[in-house]
Amino acid sequence: MSALLHPFAEPAKPESDFINIVSATGSMLTADDGKQYLDGMASLWYCQVGHGRTEIIDAVTAQMHQLEAYSIFDPFTNPRAREAADLIVSKSPHPDGRVFLGCSGSEAVDSALKLARLVQQRRGATDKQIIVRRTHGYHGTNVGGTSAQGIAPNREGWGDLLPHVMEIPNGNIEEASKLFAEHGDRIAAVISEPVQGAGGVHVPEDGYLEGLRRLCDQHDSLLIFDEVICGFGRTGSWFGAQTFGVTPDLMTFAKGVTSGYQPLSGVILSRRIADEISEPGFLLRTGYTYAGHPASCAAAVANIGIIESEGLVDRASHIGRKSVEGFDALVADGLLASYRGVAGVWAVEIGRDSAPVKAKMLEEGVIVRGMGENIIWCPPLVVTDDEIGRFIETLEKAISVS
Ligand SMILES: Cc1ncc(COP(=O)(O)O)c(C=O)c1O
Known part of the structure; x- marks a missing residue:
């Protein structure tokens, strides 16, 4: 067993079951197996300017x-x-x-x-x-x-x-x-x-x-x-x-x-x-x-x-508008019950346990949080429109198949 005791985790979970993040740039993270992830939580709600800023x-x-x-x-x-x-x-x-x-x-x-x-x-x-x-x-x-x-x-x-x-x-x-x-x-x-x-x-x-x-x-x-x-x-x-x-x-x-x-x-x-x-x-x-x-x-x-x-305070509002466009489309398709949030921080209500949806998104390389019946999205404020699009597409796929 590793000496490392993780916060907000089961102490019995083996270290080998954790995702080992080794590098990052912008809103993208890389794990030791080479897999890339979109950081849809700005780590723990904190990375406004993105990773790797020299x-x-x-x-x-x-x-x-x-x-x-x-x-x-x-x-x-x-x-x-x-x-x-x-x-x-x-x-x-x-x-x-x-x-x-x-x-x-x-x-x-x-x-x-x-x-x-x-x-x-x-x-x-x-x-x-x-x-x-x-x-x-x-x-x-x-x-x-x-x-x-x-x-x-x-x-x-x-x-x-x-x-x-x-x-x-x-x-x-x-x-x-x-x-x-x-x-x-x-x-x-x-x-x-x-x-x-x-x-x-x-x-x-x-x-x-x-x-x-x-x-x-x-x-x-x-x-x-x-x-x-x-x-x-x-x-x-x-x-x-x-x-x-x-x-x-x-x-x-x-x-x-x-x-x-x-x-x-x-x-x-x-x-x-x-x-x-x-x-x-x-x-x-x-x-x-x-x-x-x-x-x-x-x-x-x-x-x-x-x-x-870089005008990231205004950019947060832009992220909000872009995200809402995507959420509205998923609500219209009956995939989302509702959503709530402001600018750069959102919860989408999927109307059932979020754990399998979150797990599927992780498998697809998008990190979000699952909380009860909600999926949480709080990306770096430098997240690009394409990356927001990828988040919405992955959310749609994960809700549809899991
Ligand atoms: C609103 C709020 N207050 C306090 C804290 C605690 O911060 P820290 O984990 O840096 O001690 C957090 C962490 O998520 C938070 O969201």
Whole structure:
């Protein structure tokens, strides 16, 4: 048995049963047996600019030759960390905000939860500790994010998780209103993805995010958007907050910030929230060893440069239009029940278990995710029209024969 223990996998599965990816360019991957795959999931929803981009590789290499790594704990900083932070906030709805950096989406989520509670503690609202999560929400696998996620099987089997977490169902702002009416004086924050990703690609109902914003404002609670999937173009704007026109107090990002070339994540704090913790003499007692890692920050700067120069935020909307043309044709032929999503992230509803369809697509060289009765499509934002066409044709074939 191999020493490698895979995440979200059966530990008993032999290493030889895994697909061994050895190289990649654009939206195409190559396995060790020479088989090629279309990367219909941008790896794990993160590879916005496609694989093998020498601009990012060169930027990381140059940075590592100059300064491979150094901490940004007080009293140190480095130019790449500052540059990346300035660039990231400039694309966000908080251009005058601040950024707290980490490496993974899970670190960003747990940091956002801590920051939200910290702000309430510092306001003197010591009883405001409840985190409100949404059904189907996915917020990573650290203890905070495991507690705050609305996918029950992921929360089970670990013993007790965080106390003071409550759940609201999707799509019904009335339920959220009731929860706030009863517990609003103890709610620190609501955490929500703008579009729920790993929980099955659920786009918010009209007015839902606005409703959460209103309830948070009425009860002095904070709104956290987890933009780990939505950020950096996926929804057709730089951030989901902009696509849906709702501005959170704190927002997490990861994945698309570097397209995965180096691990980087963070929390954007609005200026108001940042000011609240900026009292002279107050020490922020939390942070990660690799925060502000120069190589990761160099990757972010180069990656954001590509997203900008190649117009990939608009390209995401184009991917949406092209995909929908294909989905509509399959619905008209009675092969698809329905579909949902926005710009670069979609779930198609096939009306039966998706596992055989996903397996057939993999055999045909197209990687998608199967979730219940849904097939998920979240390609690199550089995916070509021909590749979108190949995805639709393969989907049609797989539904027809499996
Ligand atoms: C919305 C969201 N939050 C947090 C995470 C966790 O990120 P990571 O796996 O980098 O810890 C993910 C990962 O898919 C995610 O989709």
